[in-house]
Amino acid sequence: MSITQQHLLDAYRAQQLGTPAPPAPGAHDRQVVREWRDRREFRAVLAGRPARGRVRHALGRWLLPGRRATS
Template identity: 45%
Template sequence: MTAIEQYLIDTYRASQHGEPPPPPPGRDDLATLRALRTAAQFEAAVEGAPTTHPWRHALHRFLHRFPHRERWC
């Protein structure tokens, strides 16, 4: 059973019982990832290590290595 199928079943059950529907699958994924990143940064700060990810600067350089080209309309 997929997550969306389970969500639809839970939504139906909630409507039958007069309860609020559950949150859709994936709604809180970004918030969870941000919380994990914040916790990792906090732990690094407590240990005295740099709080940024060591590959973040390299990834930024890789993604922005080509100059922006003008779009032809």
């Protein structure tokens, strides 16, 4: 059974029982990603690392080894 079929079945059951329908699949994906990113940045700050630009900075060091970072 696919996730769409399961959602339709759950919505039908909720309607029959008079309860609120469950949220659609993927309805809260953006919020989950945003919370994950915020938590990752918060943990980086607590560990004393820069919160943003770490991947770009690391790739810049790896791809352009002769170039020095000023930050």
